[in-house]
Amino acid sequence: MSLVVPGLKVGLSRDDLMMRAGVVLLAAILLMMLGLPLWALLAKGFEDRDGKFVGLANYVSYFSTPALFQSALNSLQVATITTLIVVPLAFLYAYALTRTVLPMRWLFQGISLIPIFAPSLLPGLALIYLFGTQGFFKALLGGGSIYGIDGIVIAQVFYCFPHATLILTTALATADARLYEAAEVLGTSKRRIFFTVTLPGAKYGLISAALVVFTLVITDFGIAKVIGGNFNVLATDVYKKVIGQQDFSMGAVVGMVLLAPAALAFLVDRLVQRKQVALLTARAVPLVPRPKLGRDLFFTAFCLLVSAAILTILGMAIWGSLIKYWPYNLSLTLDNYDFAKFDANGWDSYWNSVRMALGAAVFGTLLMFTGAWLNEKTRGFGMMRGVVQFLAFLPMAVPGLVLGLGYIFFFNAPGNPLGFLYATMGILVLNTVAHFYTVGHLTAATALKQIDPEFEAVSASLKVPIWRTFVRVTAPICLPAILDIAIYLFVNAMTTVSSVIFLYAPDTKLASVAAVNIEEAGTTAAAAALCVVIVLTSAAVKAAHLIADRFLFARLQVWRRR
Amino acid sequence: MAAMTYYLEVRNLSKRFGDFTALRDVSLDVVEGEFVCFLGPSGCGKTTLLRSIAGLDPQTSGTISQKGRDISALPPAQRDFGIVFQSYALFPNLSVTDNVGYGLVNRRQNKGAIAKRVAELLALVGLPDAGPKYPAQLSGGQQQRVALARALATSPGLLLLDEPLSALDARVRLRLRHEIKALQRTLGVTTIMVTHDQEEALTMADRIVVMNHGVIEQVGTPQEIYRRPATAFVADFVGSMNFMAGTLVAPDRVKVAGVDFACPPQEGLAPGQKVSLCIRPEDVRVRDLPANIANRVPVEVAELDFVGAFCRATLKAQAAADVAVTADFSSNLIRDLGVEIGTKLDIALPPDRLRVFA
Numbered sequence: 067m068s069l070v071v072p073g074l075k076v077g078l079s080r081d082d083l084m085m086r087a088g089v090v091l092l093a094a095i096l097l098m099m100l101g102l103p104l105w106a107l108l109a110k111g112f113e114d115r116d117g118k119f120v121g122l123a124n125y126v127s128y129f130s131t132p133a134l135f136q137s138a139l140n141s142l143q144v145a146t147i148t149t150l151i152v153v154p155l156a157f158l159y160a161y162a163l164t165r166t167v168l169p170m171r172w173l174f175q176g177i178s179l180i181p182i183f184a185p186s187l188l189p190g191l192a193l194i195y196l197f198g199t200q201g202f203f204k205a206l207l208g209g210g211s212i213y214g215i216d217g218i219v220i221a222q223v224f225y226c227f228p229h230a231t232l233i234l235t236t237a238l239a240t241a242d243a244r245l246y247e248a249a250e251v252l253g254t255s256k257r258r259i260f261f262t263v264t265l266p267g268a269k270y271g272l273i274s275a276a277l278v279v280f281t282l283v284i285t286d287f288g289i290a291k292v293i294g295g296n297f298n299v300l301a302t303d304v305y306k307k308v309i310g311q312q313d314f315s316m317g318a319v320v321g322m323v324l325l326a327p328a329a330l331a332f333l334v335d336r337l338v339q340r341k342q343v344a345l346l347t348a349r350a351v352p353l354v355p356r357p358k359l360g361r362d363l364f365f366t367a368f369c370l371l372v373s374a375a376i377l378t379i380l381g382m383a384i385w386g387s388l389i390k391y392w393p394y395n396l397s398l399t400l401d402n403y404d405f406a407k408f409d410a411n412g413w414d415s416y417w418n419s420v421r422m423a424l425g426a427a428v429f430g431t432l433l434m435f436t437g438a439w440l441n442e443k444t445r446g447f448g449m450m451r452g453v454v455q456f457l458a459f460l461p462m463a464v465p466g467l468v469l470g471l472g473y474i475f476f477f478n479a480p481g482n483p484l485g486f487l488y489a490t491m492g493i494l495v496l497n498t499v500a501h502f503y504t505v506g507h508l509t510a511a512t513a514l515k516q517i518d519p520e521f522e523a524v525s526a527s528l529k530v531p532i533w534r535t536f537v538r539v540t541a542p543i544c545l546p547a548i549l550d551i552a553i554y555l556f557v558n559a560m561t562t563v564s565s566v567i568f569l570y571a572p573d574t575k576l577a578s579v580a581a582v583n584i585e586e587a588g589t590t591a592a593a594a595a596l597c598v599v600i601v602l603t604s605a606a607v608k609a610a611h612l613i614a615d616r617f618l619f620a621r622l623q624v625w626r627r628r
Numbered sequence: 629m630a631a632m633t634y635y636l637e638v639r640n641l642s643k644r645f646g647d648f649t650a651l652r653d654v655s656l657d658v659v660e661g662e663f664v665c666f667l668g669p670s671g672c673g674k675t676t677l678l679r680s681i682a683g684l685d686p687q688t689s690g691t692i693s694q695k696g697r698d699i700s701a702l703p704p705a706q707r708d709f710g711i712v713f714q715s716y717a718l719f720p721n722l723s724v725t726d727n728v729g730y731g732l733v734n735r736r737q738n739k740g741a742i743a744k745r746v747a748e749l750l751a752l753v754g755l756p757d758a759g760p761k762y763p764a765q766l767s768g769g770q771q772q773r774v775a776l777a778r779a780l781a782t783s784p785g786l787l788l789l790d791e792p793l794s795a796l797d798a799r800v801r802l803r804l805r806h807e808i809k810a811l812q813r814t815l816g817v818t819t820i821m822v823t824h825d826q827e828e829a830l831t832m833a834d835r836i837v838v839m840n841h842g843v844i845e846q847v848g849t850p851q852e853i854y855r856r857p858a859t860a861f862v863a864d865f866v867g868s869m870n871f872m873a874g875t876l877v878a879p880d881r882v883k884v885a886g887v888d889f890a891c892p893p894q895e896g897l898a899p900g901q902k903v904s905l906c907i908r909p910e911d912v913r914v915r916d917l918p919a920n921i922a923n924r925v926p927v928e929v930a931e932l933d934f935v936g937a938f939c940r941a942t943l944k945a946q947a948a949a950d951v952a953v954t955a956d957f958s959s960n961l962i963r964d965l966g967v968e969i970g971t972k973l974d975i976a977l978p979p980d981r982l983r984v985f986a
């Protein structure tokens with residue numbers, strides 16, 4: 067009876083055409099920012115120093131150089147140990163924040179986030195002050211040295227802690243009180259409730275946190291650089307090959323090796339998260355913890371301890387930056403903040419960072435939000451939207467060093483019309499936006515999914531162009547998410563080292579890179595001072611955001627009030 | 629006389645989502661100025677059909693024409709309709725005035741003309757003072773009216789409403805039924821409303837399109853749908869209906885549990901066929917039965933359910949206890965005849981009220 071009729075070809079409105087053109091443009095931009103640099107990196111690994119194709123020769127030589135291969139093992143070892151320490155710590159901390167009655171909960175939550183505002187260098191520097199050759203507590207190590215795997219792991223724990231805590235807090239916060247009530251009514255023991263209700267509920271959060279921490283450690287460069295000593299890891303190898311030996315092909319090979327575990331962790335996470343079903347139905351009753359003295363005391367003590375450790379590390383860096391001549395003259399001074407004495411760029415590198423962070427925040431937010439909107443709201447055009455979706459997720463799996471290296475190869479290639487960007491502020495902004503694209507894109511996409519899907523249909527029926535609804539309705543409604551993205555980009559642009567370390571020119575050097583250089587030259591105090599300035603700046607921006615959110619925003623968004 | 633052209637003509641429309649067929653060969657005509665309801669259980673394809681007409685989810689095959697113009701392949705922006713969604717989709721960051729004027733601003737009218745039109749529309753939907761408020765400050769019913777005003781602002785030729793009342797509480801829903809209907813009659817705008825609420829469809833529609841599993845079961849006025857349901861599905865879905873399993877023994881006779889019933893002559897059904905004999909509870913006769921009345925059945929009252937204005941009685945045939953019908957008994961009747969559980973009485977099933985379905 068009914069024949070298979072080919073699908074109806076529906077005409078495209080002006081809106082449809084505009085949206086599709088937008089998606090194509092977005093795909094082209096993402097390809098330039100991500101796809102092509104990574105492709106250039108991949109290709110470079112198959113070339114010798116003169117650019118001749120040599121097949122797998124570089125890879126063979128990599129895997130037959132024991133020292134290089136050892137670095138890969140070292141990276142895996144550090145990442146595994148750090149993950150095993152951070153995830154349980156962060157779980158307990160998140161549990162305290164969400165499931166116990168904690169005095170000054172907001173303060174503990176705030177303290178746990180501090181490391182996010184610091185370059186990864188900072189905990190390394192603080193550890194040098196505490197346990198270095200002339201450290202305060204050197205004696206505690208009993209002849210051991212902080213330079214090496216121990217120092218790296220401690221600093222990594224500091225650096226990764228907020229990321230794991232954030233994920234686990236979210237996982238634990240979304241609990242249905244009725245599950246607990248049901249378990250209690252059934253007379254289940256607390257222990258059993260924990261293992262049968264709490265842990266399974268947080269399972270995906272735990273896996274996700276573990277994978278994120280693992281990836282962060284594998285791909286971080288600043289910590290191993292400062293406090294690794296002779297303990298080589300993949301990230302420092304890439305740096306040495308490229309900056310030290312100017313061996314780009316081998317650098318590319320190490321970069322590809324570095325890419326593997328990060329990409330693998332990313333894939334595992336995607337697969338696991340796909341299995342997750344919404345645990346929290348619309349009718350769930352949020353869990354509000356009830357006071358319980360013993361438990362609350364224990365977790366308060368635990369949080370105090372962890373917070374003290376975080377504050378000690380931050381405080382040590384600040385104090386170290388204010389001291390005249392460690393450890394001989396402990397009187398305070400601001401001399402270390404006169405950066406011109408330590409680095410040719412002086413304070414310029416700081417202002418470069420601020421400019422770069424502002425640029426990334428503005429350009430990145432615009433691109434990410436508009437891009438997510440285009441991809442969510444374009445009718446049909448599945449293939450191209452799939453390409454954009456893939457490219458938007460790609461950066462999550464790509465370490466900053468690897469992306470930075472790809473940028474050298476791509477933008478510096480002879481004949482590339484985009485070559486003019488090389489060694490400019492533009493390339494730093496582009497690279498930073500690309501490096502942090504995924505989170506911004508996801509934030510925007512999530513916000514867009516939460517608003518009524520029929521706004522576009524309504525405006526089409528009223529013959530109002532879709533872009534107008536974007537400007538007048540969609541974007542204003544998503545303002546909180548837009549600001550979140552901007553702040554996220556700003557803070558990360560201020561603190562990132564890995565992706566930009568290959569890309570600066572003398573007059574575009576960034577503060578975080580300058581700190582690496584200054585530390586390399588042996589001036590710990592000035593490097594710490596620069597890190598402190600970075601922390602203060604990004605924390606101040608975040609604080610301004612919170613305050614604006616509280617006061618200014620309430621006034622701008624009267625319409626949210628009932 | 630030339631063939632009548634309809635305002636909206638839907639021809640052989642099908643819609644597939646992957647392997648799933650949401651609409652199968654749907655054809656439908658709508659007259660200008662008419663109020664049509666799509667009625668059917670949830671998931672039967674009402675919204676899908678509405679969205680095809682709007683161009684929001686284009687059909688897989690088939691054609692749609694509006695005012696003689698083939699719009700099958702046009703994007704929504706090039707079709708002529710206003711739409712109100714179940715969620716209302718009001719712009720939360722714009723005031724009521726800006727929401728209603730949203731489609732007007734684009735038409736290069738001057739500010740004064742727009743303000744006048746918005747005020748006119750707000751008065752029309754009974755919210756003359758709501759202009760400066762934001763949607764979140766309005767009740768559900770008020771939001772509904774704002775959405776209606778916004779959809780009507782550009783004077784569309786066709787108004788599409790997708791379950792506009794289902795998010796409201798019962799009282800507001802009743803009032804808005806009348807208001808929307810009155811508004812539609814005043815403006816004379818051709819309107820299609822989707823609903824799964826039969827009462828809503830019966831009270832508001834000029835014609836009802838009953839749908840099930842992606843096909844149209846019947847199209848007709850509320851009276852036609854209620855009095856002469858075309859299929860067992862319609863009979864069951866709209867109003868209450870007794871179904872009794874029987875066999876067609878002659879074109880106008882059905883045998884149920886050994887008893888012959890006279891019914892309207894059936895065409896297209898062969899004697900010997902298994903059928904359902906149907907009657908609505910309110911059509912069962914009890915009082916003043918003439919001696920020679922057709923289809924008289926002695927029954928016993930098995931249950932009496934108080935429903936408010938009347939009682940719904942479950943009546944078992946004295947001759948065959950597994951055959952039962954429900955009937956609506958008024959309070960008067962119950963008092964006058966002294967009906968209680970166990971009472972034996974005679975009822976009649978008037979042949980002209982009986983329906984037979986294969």
Ligand SMILES: Nc1ncnc2c1ncn2[C@@H]1O[C@H](COP(=O)(O)OP(=O)(O)O)[C@@H](O)[C@H]1O
Pocket residue numbers: 645648650668669670671672673674675676677
């Ligand atoms: N975008 C879609 N993809 C797949 N199936 C869909 C989609 N939209 C609707 N359906 C299916 O088509 C059927 C009809 O849906 P709908 O028209 O929304 O029903 P209703 O009559 O309740 O409005 C349902 O079974 C629904 O699951």
Ligand SMILES: [Mg+2]
Pocket residue numbers: 671674675676791822
């Ligand atoms: Mg529906």
